[in-house]
Amino acid sequence: xxxxxxxDRYERMNxxxxxxxxxxxxxxxxxxxxxxxxAAGQEAIAVGxxxxxxPDDYVFATYRGHHHALARGATPxxxxxxxxxRATGLCKAKGGSMHLTKAATGMLGSYAIVGSHLPMAVGxxxxxxxxxxxxxxxxxxxxxxxxxxAFHESLNLAAVWKxxxxxxxENNLYMEYTPIADVxxxxxPAADRAPAHGIPxxxxxxxDVVAVEEAVGRLARRARAGDGPAVLEAExxxxxxxxxxxxxxxxxxxxxxxxLKHDPLDLARGRLAELGVDEExxxxxxxxxxxVVERAVEAAKAAxxxxxxxxxxxxxxxxxAAWRT
Amino acid sequence: xxxxITYREAVAEGIAREMRRDASVVCLGEDIAAAxxxxxxxxxxxxxxxxxxxxxxxxxxxxxxxxxxxxxxxGMRPVAEIMFSDFLACCWDYLxxxxxxxxxxxxxxxxxxxxxxxxxxxxxxxxxxxxxxxxNWALTVPGLKIAAPATPADVIGMLAAAIRSADPVVFxxxxxxxxxxxxxxxxxxxxxxxxxxxxxEGTDVTLVALASTVPLAQEAAGVLAGExxxxxxxxxxxxxxxxxxxxxxxxxxxxxxxxVEENPYQGGWGATVVSVVADEGFxxxxxxxxxxxxxxVPLPFADALEEQVIPTVDKVVTEVRRLAAY
Numbered sequence: 001x002x003x004x005x006x007x008d009r010y011e012r013m014n015x016x017x018x019x020x021x022x023x024x025x026x027x028x029x030x031x032x033x034x035x036x037x038x039a040a041g042q043e044a045i046a047v048g049x050x051x052x053x054x055p056d057d058y059v060f061a062t063y064r065g066h067h068h069a070l071a072r073g074a075t076p077x078x079x080x081x082x083x084x085x086r087a088t089g090l091c092k093a094k095g096g097s098m099h100l101t102k103a104a105t106g107m108l109g110s111y112a113i114v115g116s117h118l119p120m121a122v123g124x125x126x127x128x129x130x131x132x133x134x135x136x137x138x139x140x141x142x143x144x145x146x147x148x149x150a151f152h153e154s155l156n157l158a159a160v161w162k163x164x165x166x167x168x169x170e171n172n173l174y175m176e177y178t179p180i181a182d183v184x185x186x187x188x189p190a191a192d193r194a195p196a197h198g199i200p201x202x203x204x205x206x207x208d209v210v211a212v213e214e215a216v217g218r219l220a221r222r223a224r225a226g227d228g229p230a231v232l233e234a235e236x237x238x239x240x241x242x243x244x245x246x247x248x249x250x251x252x253x254x255x256x257x258x259x260l261k262h263d264p265l266d267l268a269r270g271r272l273a274e275l276g277v278d279e280e281x282x283x284x285x286x287x288x289x290x291x292v293v294e295r296a297v298e299a300a301k302a303a304x305x306x307x308x309x310x311x312x313x314x315x316x317x318x319x320x321a322a323w324r325t
Numbered sequence: 326x327x328x329x330i331t332y333r334e335a336v337a338e339g340i341a342r343e344m345r346r347d348a349s350v351v352c353l354g355e356d357i358a359a360a361x362x363x364x365x366x367x368x369x370x371x372x373x374x375x376x377x378x379x380x381x382x383x384x385x386x387x388x389x390x391x392x393x394x395x396x397x398x399x400g401m402r403p404v405a406e407i408m409f410s411d412f413l414a415c416c417w418d419y420l421x422x423x424x425x426x427x428x429x430x431x432x433x434x435x436x437x438x439x440x441x442x443x444x445x446x447x448x449x450x451x452x453x454x455x456x457x458x459x460x461n462w463a464l465t466v467p468g469l470k471i472a473a474p475a476t477p478a479d480v481i482g483m484l485a486a487a488i489r490s491a492d493p494v495v496f497x498x499x500x501x502x503x504x505x506x507x508x509x510x511x512x513x514x515x516x517x518x519x520x521x522x523x524x525x526e527g528t529d530v531t532l533v534a535l536a537s538t539v540p541l542a543q544e545a546a547g548v549l550a551g552e553x554x555x556x557x558x559x560x561x562x563x564x565x566x567x568x569x570x571x572x573x574x575x576x577x578x579x580x581x582x583x584x585v586e587e588n589p590y591q592g593g594w595g596a597t598v599v600s601v602v603a604d605e606g607f608x609x610x611x612x613x614x615x616x617x618x619x620x621x622v623p624l625p626f627a628d629a630l631e632e633q634v635i636p637t638v639d640k641v642v643t644e645v646r647r648l649a650a651y
Contacts, residue, residue, distance in 0.1 A: 094431075117391075123396040314429045323467065325569055
């Protein structure tokens with residue numbers, strides 16, 4: 001990857017990192033309610049994969065999905081406004097942190113029932129096949145989802161129907177508060193299961209945006225060519241706890257330290273330096289990302305709350321909620 | 326077309342009519358293609374439309390309904406079959422959490438135009454896990470439309486409306502009605518969802534029924550007519566949209582209400598109907614309401630036990646006699 005492309009990926013990851021930090025700060029200040037599941041530390045998977053996809057491909061994500069919404073076309077302002085219950089939110093303040101969606105750019109939702117969206121991605125890939133579009137569907141999910149029945153049903157059906165779908169596991173080592181290794185009999189919870197369903201499983205450094213983009217691009221070309229689905233297990237680590245309520249005290253200090261030294265943004269910076277990009281250019285990217293997120297926070301804060309009448313809209317396709325005559 | 330068509334044949338005919346007019350309609354489910362469905366309700370679809378539109382699946386209810394959802398969100402109109410309605414529990418996440426919520430929680434960004442068809446209800450001796458009437462499960466979930474036809478013509482007309490609907494529809498086909506016959510409807514027949522039918526007019530009591538309990542209520546009305554009690558029978562056809570207006574209009578004539586429902590009394594759809602009547606039609610009533618519903622037990626196997634649990638003509642007649650004497 002050349003310096004220009006990598007600088008672009010770096011800046012995108014930087015925007016996500018700063019948006020997640022802003023979400024964290026806004027929560028502490030009482031401006032975000034409910035909970036958040038931040039993806040700081042996992043930016044390279046969203047940015048690398050997104051860069052390898054076509055604009056018309058479909059992406060399905062989880063409740064830890066801010067990075068995927070941002071990587072697939074949502075603006076920091078739309079996302080933060082949603083978290084802050086504003087009318088200008090991505091989902092009109094009806095979804096919240098766990099359901100960021102930008103259907104217009106193929107980001108077909110963030111789903112908060114673990115593993116539930118894998119069959120949907122299979123269905124979107126089936127639909128692409130039926131319509132002859134050569135579109136691809138990608139399901140991003142955590143390591144915990146690999147022990148859900150829908151994971152196995154999805155891999156099997158996608159394999160049997162040879163569908164253009166990628167299953168990208170963001171293995172951050174913990175299913176909520178429990179190490180995934182404590183509850184899974186194989187070392188690679190996603191990749192080791194793939195061969196049982198007759199599809200290839202690969203492991204990639206999920207903090208290396210270049211490696212992720214290369215792997216997703218290769219598996220996407222294969223799937224688009226009709227060679228069927230694949231599993232990609234991206235090793236990564238979350239900087240925050242599982243959710244807002246979780247300080248993540250169960251993670252050994254040396255493990256946290258090791259992973260923080262393997263930060264996706266630092267990795268990209270190192271590569272950029274090797275490619276001859278100077279500090280001033282990197283600082284410029286940092287500054288642009290900072291300014292974008294700062295403006296987003298201010299705009300979201302200034303936006304109005306939702307019209308209370310919105311509570312009774314959007315159930316049915318006609319926009320209404322009538323259930324009886 | 327023949328002079329009569331069975332309810333079973335009407336299912337395949339209803340799907341086929343929509344597949345002929347709309348190339349985005351595709352079917353998926355267990356044993357639906359080569360085998361024509363375990364109830365033979367999809368016979369002939371594979372032959373007419375080919376494997377590109379009629380797909381056999383593994384026994385994977387979550388993958389079936391979840392894939393239908395993903396396809397519906399991306400331009401197709403899938404018709405998914407869940408073989409027995411009891412098995413809806415295996416994919417309940419999709420019917421309770423995913424399909425009915427996704428449009429709302431995305432602020433209206435997506436639509437999910439799909440149909441989940443399923444064989445519902447008792448009377449065939451399949452035991453507790455293959456006989457339950459589960460239409461009330463779906464009624465607990467805002468965001469699902471619920472259709473349950475009683476006649477072959479309605480099967481075709483309501484399938485047309487369901488498949489053309491931009492909203493998700495759970496379509497309950499009653500196993501006990503599969504062999505029943507009726508006149509085939511003309512081409513282009515569509516029965517709008519949410520329109521109840523007054524299938525027998527009367528002045529003394531309103532029997533509100535759905536699917537299998539419609540012919541049962543009609544038979545009870547025949548018995549009661551011999552005793553000088555004229556029962557009006559309302560076939561609800563759908564639980565959502567619920568045609569409460571037709572029920573209230575009927576009570577304006579009869580002033581007495583009996584719901585006839587196969588699902589259990591606890592949480593059964595009759596409770597919702599009665600609640601609407603209590604809220605908005607209390608002044609219309611001259612007597613307490615009665616619910617002839619399933620007993621609150623799992624469905625037993627033996628016929629002699631099953632008839633103790635689900636509504637029968639005798640149970641309906643007995644309740645109406647009590648009301649008439651009130």
